[in-house]
Amino acid sequence: MPDEGRKRRSTEWFGKADKDGFAHRSWMKNQGLPQHLFDGRPVIGICNTWSELTPCNAHFRVIAERVKRGVYEAGGFPLEFPVMSLGETLMRPTTMMFRNLASMDVEESIRANPIDGVVLLVGCDKTTPALLMGAASCDLPAIALSGGPMLNGRYRGEQIGSGTHVWKFDAMVKAGEMSMQDFMDAEASMSRSIGHCMTMGTASTMASMVEALGMGLPTNAAIPAADSRRNTLAHLVGRRIVEMVEEDLRMSKVLTRGAFENAVRANGAIGGSTNAVIHLLALAGRMGVHFTLDDWDRLGRNVPCLVNLMPSGQYLMEDFYYAGGLPAVLRELGEQGLLDKGAMTVNGRAIWDNVADAPCYEREVIHAFDQPFKPHGGIAVLRGNLAPSGAVLKPSAASPELMTHRGRAVVFEDIDHYRARVDDPDLDIDPSCVMVLKNCGPKGYPGMAEVGNMALPQKILKQGVTDMVRISDARMSGTAYGTVVLHVTPEAAAGGPLALVQDGDMIALDVEGRSLQLDVGEEELARRRDAWSAPPPPSARGWAQLYHRHVNQADLGCDLDFLVGSSGAPVPRENH
Numbered sequence: 001m002p003d004e005g006r007k008r009r010s011t012e013w014f015g016k017a018d019k020d021g022f023a024h025r026s027w028m029k030n031q032g033l034p035q036h037l038f039d040g041r042p043v044i045g046i047c048n049t050w051s052e053l054t055p056c057n058a059h060f061r062v063i064a065e066r067v068k069r070g071v072y073e074a075g076g077f078p079l080e081f082p083v084m085s086l087g088e089t090l091m092r093p094t095t096m097m098f099r100n101l102a103s104m105d106v107e108e109s110i111r112a113n114p115i116d117g118v119v120l121l122v123g124c125d126k127t128t129p130a131l132l133m134g135a136a137s138c139d140l141p142a143i144a145l146s147g148g149p150m151l152n153g154r155y156r157g158e159q160i161g162s163g164t165h166v167w168k169f170d171a172m173v174k175a176g177e178m179s180m181q182d183f184m185d186a187e188a189s190m191s192r193s194i195g196h197c198m199t200m201g202t203a204s205t206m207a208s209m210v211e212a213l214g215m216g217l218p219t220n221a222a223i224p225a226a227d228s229r230r231n232t233l234a235h236l237v238g239r240r241i242v243e244m245v246e247e248d249l250r251m252s253k254v255l256t257r258g259a260f261e262n263a264v265r266a267n268g269a270i271g272g273s274t275n276a277v278i279h280l281l282a283l284a285g286r287m288g289v290h291f292t293l294d295d296w297d298r299l300g301r302n303v304p305c306l307v308n309l310m311p312s313g314q315y316l317m318e319d320f321y322y323a324g325g326l327p328a329v330l331r332e333l334g335e336q337g338l339l340d341k342g343a344m345t346v347n348g349r350a351i352w353d354n355v356a357d358a359p360c361y362e363r364e365v366i367h368a369f370d371q372p373f374k375p376h377g378g379i380a381v382l383r384g385n386l387a388p389s390g391a392v393l394k395p396s397a398a399s400p401e402l403m404t405h406r407g408r409a410v411v412f413e414d415i416d417h418y419r420a421r422v423d424d425p426d427l428d429i430d431p432s433c434v435m436v437l438k439n440c441g442p443k444g445y446p447g448m449a450e451v452g453n454m455a456l457p458q459k460i461l462k463q464g465v466t467d468m469v470r471i472s473d474a475r476m477s478g479t480a481y482g483t484v485v486l487h488v489t490p491e492a493a494a495g496g497p498l499a500l501v502q503d504g505d506m507i508a509l510d511v512e513g514r515s516l517q518l519d520v521g522e523e524e525l526a527r528r529r530d531a532w533s534a535p536p537p538p539s540a541r542g543w544a545q546l547y548h549r550h551v552n553q554a555d556l557g558c559d560l561d562f563l564v565g566s567s568g569a570p571v572p573r574e575n576h
């Protein structure tokens with residue numbers, strides 16, 4: 001019989017000597033599970049986002065098996081369960097519309113089941129925040145384990161990076177510099193192993209955030225998916241989560257304000273994705289940690305970019321791992337007093353204890369703090385009459401000569417209008433113009449798609465111009481680059497000032513001054529506001545309708561208003 005002295009959450013299911021206990025154990029035994037596994041040992045959920053529709057996570061059944069080995073070895077009882085998977089490349093309209101839905105799946109799956117601790121298998125962009133957010137709302141002991149990046153892409157002797165080279169090749173095709181046949185040939189060369197995008201895009205950024213937040217074991221971010229050491233890490237995660245249950249090391253003891261501050265600075269140092277801004281704001285909201293959009297600017301402002309990785313630089317995640325990975329970056333920050341050294345991590349040690357001696361093997365890839373790769377690594381938060389609640393720009397991916405710019409607006413009312421108009425030979429546009437895209441925010445698209453780095457008109461590209469100022473309420477792929485103002489809040493579809501911009505208006509961007517101004521008088525803006533009406537909701541039913549009604553704006557992380565906060569993991573009432 002179960003050992004009643006070792007009462008855990010799972011004991012409420014498996015530890016009872018009555019008909020309910022019989023039912024809970026009996027049906028599980030149809031999987032060939034022996035009685036001793038129900039003796040009160042920690043039950044470890046392995047929350048798996050495996051899916052063949054999510055190619056970045058398609059190897060996760062192998063990883064889950066390695067986690068199980070570690071769990072068994074440490075005396076735990078592993079139980080793998082699936083949750084909604086979010087594959088960045090296939091899902092429409094955009095995975096971001098489903099991040100919160102997946103987080104609800106995670107939260108309710110954990111709360112409804114006999115789970116004492118959980119391993120979160122994450123990889124493709126949104127799977128990481130979705131699983132962290134869902135688990136945060138339950139606040140059990142949890143470790144996130146990333147699936148690892150793909151091996152470096154290689155095409156005709158050149159290193160090519162996920163996403164980044166899609167944008168580059170696409171621009172080359174449009175400019176007549178690459179044939180369509182060569183474009184097609186590059187496909188298999190870019191994605192040549194298991195794993196997620198190997199640029200410092202959103203997936204690698206979020207894997208780095210997992211490590212900087214203390215939610216993953218050291219080296220989580222960079223070990224390639226195809227490297228045997230990724231499986232070793234999975235094994236160790238399995239061992240460690242069992243200990244965490246014994247220690248009652250819950251997420252709320254790890255995800256403190258200090259952890260978020262460390263993550264913001266780490267994001268600056270790695271030249272990380274702007275998407276991390278939204279995801280960490282949402283995660284902090286679930287944890288009840290006071291953490292705002294302005295913290296991103298304030299904490300990241302003096303952090304240089306140390307890591308020379310695409311899209312801002314030259315190398316890829318495989319190189320980053322060989323150079324020392326995130327521990328080497330965190331050490332640089334710690335030595336400059338830019339790390340909350342006492343922040344707890346999932347291995348039970350303070351973050352500084354994990355990284356104080358971390359070596360760097362290649363300074364060309366991970367620069368020293370006093371010889372940075374780029375002087376500005378953080379996220380610039382812009383405000384002004386065009387973005388009263390904020391907008392963001394990634395300085396390390398922008399063109400220095402465009403960081404202070406005043407130009408004439410060329411306006412696209414939504415993504416369809418952009419597609420129909422951008423390559424119209426009669427479009428009145430030149431490289432000094434500011435491209436403005438509306439109605440691509442959380443409510444507008446819906447789901448705030450990654451279209452903010454809209455391609456330049458072909459006639460501009462053919463002039464050899466590769467960057468222009470672009471402004472929208474959309475997001476941008478972490479693999480993209482350019483002088484791109486994103487996340488303008490409030491969004492156009494919610495009646496933000498962005499909705500009022502018209503062709504020919506003058507817009508002033510001043511990144512150093514953190515300002516974004518529309519040079520149109522208040523009287524004229526009021527007239528336009530009176531004439532404006534909200535676009536109709538995208539759907540009258542289902543998830544899209546619920547999402548549209550309840551999604552918060554980007555400055556609050558785009559969570560649903562009723563999901564903010566945590567309710568812990570109380571054991572629900574019995575089902576019969």
Ligand code: FES
Pocket residue numbers: 056087088089123124125162196197201203
């Ligand atoms: Fe999955 Fe980039 S598409 S991580």
